[in-house]
Amino acid sequence: MKTEEKKFFPMFVDLSEKKAVVLGAGVIATRRVKTLLDFVGELAVIAPVCTEEMASLAAEGKLVYRQKSYEREDLYDADLVLAATDDEKVNEDIYSACKCLGIPVNTASNQLKCDFHFPGILEYDGVVLGFNGSGKNHKKVKEVRQKTQKALEQSRKEEEICEK
CATH class of the missing domain: 3.30.160 (Double Stranded RNA Binding Domain)
Structure with a gap:
């Protein structure tokens, strides 16, 4: 039997009472955060540095920005995670930890390590x-x-x- 490549199923999910945690605060993370803001109940961004736009969103109270490096404990209360750091090893650790914890994860640098994609x-x-x-x-x-x-x-x- 010939195996054909499957397409992604368009699934809409209620995130209105969920917490999304974004690790990284660069250009890609900022773009994804702007997409998530209208949909999630709570949004936390964790990174040592962030874009000006991300800082503005935090100053407006639209998200919580924690200026620090990633630690696994950052994931424990997350319902959804985005790994968007510029460090492949950190993104790998985030992916592995999320898989162990049963948290859906999107690894911005590797589409093969994504439980969901941003439309x-x-x-x-x-x-x-x-x-x-x-x-x-x-x-x-x-x-x-x-x-x-x-x-x-x-x-x-x-x-x-x-x-x-």
Whole structure:
């Protein structure tokens, strides 16, 4: 029997009362944090240094930033973890610890070590759309998300014209 490559299943999960812990606070972590903010109940970012944007989000009270190096204990109360440090060994340890603790983890530097992937998100009139190419073509996913957004915006404009 020929084995075909499976696609990712688009599963939407209620994270509104869950805690996400992000290890690392660079550009990728900041982008992912901005995506998570609208969905999680609590967000903690742990890293020795962070981007200005991450610092601003912390100052606004949108997340808790702990300026320190990773320790395994940082994971113990997490419901979801993102390993986004610039140290492959640290990301490996985070991944291994999460697997042992049964915590879903996304390792930003290695898509093979991800229990979940970040979709391209589009929110429109209270509807959340997620776009994902199974980790294969990020540019195509972005293109499709942008085309969908433009089509929805155009549809809205047409509806407004018809209502007048």
